[in-house]
Amino acid sequence: MIPDSHADPIELFEHFFTQARAHEPHDPTAVALATADGAGRPSVRMVLLKGVDQGSFVFFTNYESRKAEQLAENRHAALCFYWPKLSVQVRVEGLVEKVEAADSDAYFATRPRGSQLAAWASRQSARLASRELLLKRFHELEARHADQSLPVPRPAFWGGYRVKPSRIEFWASETFRMHDRLLYERDEQGQWTRSKLYP
Numbered sequence: 410m411i412p413d414s415h416a417d418p419i420e421l422f423e424h425f426f427t428q429a430r431a432h433e434p435h436d437p438t439a440v441a442l443a444t445a446d447g448a449g450r451p452s453v454r455m456v457l458l459k460g461v462d463q464g465s466f467v468f469f470t471n472y473e474s475r476k477a478e479q480l481a482e483n484r485h486a487a488l489c490f491y492w493p494k495l496s497v498q499v500r501v502e503g504l505v506e507k508v509e510a511a512d513s514d515a516y517f518a519t520r521p522r523g524s525q526l527a528a529w530a531s532r533q534s535a536r537l538a539s540r541e542l543l544l545k546r547f548h549e550l551e552a553r554h555a556d557q558s559l560p561v562p563r564p565a566f567w568g569g570y571r572v573k574p575s576r577i578e579f580w581a582s583e584t585f586r587m588h589d590r591l592l593y594e595r596d597e598q599g600q601w602t603r604s605k606l607y608p
Contacts, residue, residue, distance in 0.1 A: 513568035
């Protein structure tokens with residue numbers, strides 16, 4: 410069952426996220442991100458949640474990727490978390506905006522050096538002639554940044570987004586498919602209302 414004592418869905422999300430981090434055998438930050446282009450054609454892929462900040466869900470990516478192109482055309486997006494050990498799903502819908510450059514810089518500085526270089530090496534979503542070409546680009550960057558005492562700067566084409574939720578639904582599996590569903594919707598004044606949904 411989903412506890413319905415939380416007026417703020419972010420608090421309820423944190424409740425389940427803490428449990429997921431303690432019990433899920435795989436990465437509990439993995440989340441499906443759905444976007445659509447200007448014509449409404451959808452696309453979905455897995456990303457990693459890197460924080461819940463200012464009531465928003467934050468992830469990082471290449472600003473020249475397919476998802477970024479779609480978000481430039483259509484700021485509406487959806488996230489779907491599923492934690493099998495908890496039998497809990499969380500669905501988030503809302504508008505997306507880029508995080509501040511300073512926040513992208515701060516997160517990029519925490520990444521392993523190899524991941525930093527990989528961000529430079531990859532032209533994410535562009536066609537790649539061969540795997541060898543990607544590895545060549547990566548090794549060239551390794552050589553260029555061989556001095557470990559110097560930080561790898563963040564590429565201008567790489568950074569974060571925040572999904573600012575207007576709708577969050579919690580789903581918990583129950584016997585006989587009598588699943589428990591709790592929906593939060595935010596009004597124009599920023600206040601959340603709660604509703605139970607049929608399974």
